[in-house]
Amino acid sequence: MDLRPDVLLAILLLGVASYACRAGGFFLMRYVAITPRVEACLRAIPVALVGAILGPVAARGGPPEWAGLAVVLLGMRLTGNELVSTIAAVAVVAGGRALGL
Amino acid sequence: MTDGAISRSFTLDGLREGVLGVRVLIPGTAMFGMAFGVMAKAAGLGVWEAVLLSAWVNAGGAQMATLQAWADPVPLLAVVLTTLAMNARYLLLGAALRPWFGGLPAGQSYPSLFVLGDANCAMGLRRHADGRSDAAFILGSGFVLWLVWVAATAAGHAFGQVLGDPRRLGIDFLLGAFFAAMAADWLGRRGNLLPFGVGVASAIAIDRWLGAPWSILIGASLGALVAAITWREEAGDGPAT
Numbered sequence: 446m447d448l449r450p451d452v453l454l455a456i457l458l459l460g461v462a463s464y465a466c467r468a469g470g471f472f473l474m475r476y477v478a479i480t481p482r483v484e485a486c487l488r489a490i491p492v493a494l495v496g497a498i499l500g501p502v503a504a505r506g507g508p509p510e511w512a513g514l515a516v517v518l519l520g521m522r523l524t525g526n527e528l529v530s531t532i533a534a535v536a537v538v539a540g541g542r543a544l545g546l
Numbered sequence: 547m548t549d550g551a552i553s554r555s556f557t558l559d560g561l562r563e564g565v566l567g568v569r570v571l572i573p574g575t576a577m578f579g580m581a582f583g584v585m586a587k588a589a590g591l592g593v594w595e596a597v598l599l600s601a602w603v604n605a606g607g608a609q610m611a612t613l614q615a616w617a618d619p620v621p622l623l624a625v626v627l628t629t630l631a632m633n634a635r636y637l638l639l640g641a642a643l644r645p646w647f648g649g650l651p652a653g654q655s656y657p658s659l660f661v662l663g664d665a666n667c668a669m670g671l672r673r674h675a676d677g678r679s680d681a682a683f684i685l686g687s688g689f690v691l692w693l694v695w696v697a698a699t700a701a702g703h704a705f706g707q708v709l710g711d712p713r714r715l716g717i718d719f720l721l722g723a724f725f726a727a728m729a730a731d732w733l734g735r736r737g738n739l740l741p742f743g744v745g746v747a748s749a750i751a752i753d754r755w756l757g758a759p760w761s762i763l764i765g766a767s768l769g770a771l772v773a774a775i776t777w778r779e780e781a782g783d784g785p786a787t
Contacts, residue, residue: 459603467662468656471640471659479638487770489769491631492729494745497769513716535723536716542714
């Protein structure tokens with residue numbers, strides 16, 4: 446069993462942060478209503494976050510990563526299956542790197 | 547959204563309905579958990595660290611997003627902010643449960659919220675709207691998914707152990723691929739394209755001089771801010787994931 450103190454502290458804090466989100470909305474609704482504009486903002490946070498993760502992945506990547514991203518989008522359009530699309534993309538990236546692209 | 551009544555019932559039958567009702571989600575959760583275990587191994591987490599993380603945090607998207615910022619030592623502020631950003635949508639799920647769960651004693655509602663997820667929340671609210679309002683459904687269904695999630699994390703980590711060099715196998719791209727699949731799903735909904743685009747563009751610009759995780763956090767904030775500013779009455783079915 447190998448548990449580092451900084452990792453343990455991070456896990457503790459992340460769990461508290463997650464539960465605060467789960468319980469926070471329920472708790473606050475006793476006192477305030479969420480306005481539609483705030484709701485739009487809360488809904489947009491994870492969408493923007495995913496965009497902000499993907500932007501640098503695309504910008505730092507080369508042809509294998511670009512092909513991988515294209516394969517995910519194509520796979521999702523054709524199959525709608527996240528797992529199939531994801532694994533196909535990883536295979537494309539591994540293949541591209543093996544070819545030295 | 548919910549026409550059902552406020553719930554006073556929290557029974558073993560409801561718990562059992564939750565356990566059985568969520569079976570269809572087990573394969574998907576197991577695969578997602580396996581993928582997280584593989585990625586956690588590639589990011590340098592030990593098996594017990596990964597299992598503890600899944601058991602205590604219990605939020606797939608947030609856990610994956612924090613791996614993007616993970617380093618040795620762990621940048622605490624960055625991973626906490628990333629988790630808060632990814633889980634901000636849970637505020638809405640919790641708020642949506644208020645009409646249904648508001649009448650329960652805190653000893654029943656608050657433990658249930660620990661295993662609240664996108665899928666079992668949607669299922670539970672649909673059942674509640676149909677008049678099946680036993681509130682123990684969330685705890686039963688959430689507990690099963692939690693067990694699967696934790697076990698799959700351990701299995702994925704073990705699988706990652708026998709895999710070779712993560713970069714050669716493209717494992718480092720798995721995270722990006724998962725988020726791209728998520729984005730493909732979300733971008734079909736109105737109002738999501740703008741915050742997504744702002745997130746992409748600002749993160750690329752910031753990445754040049756600050757790097758991750760600040761590119762991710764600032765990009766997410768700017769995207770959400772633009773969504774709030776441009777919000778109009780008729781706009782916006784956001785992500786439901």
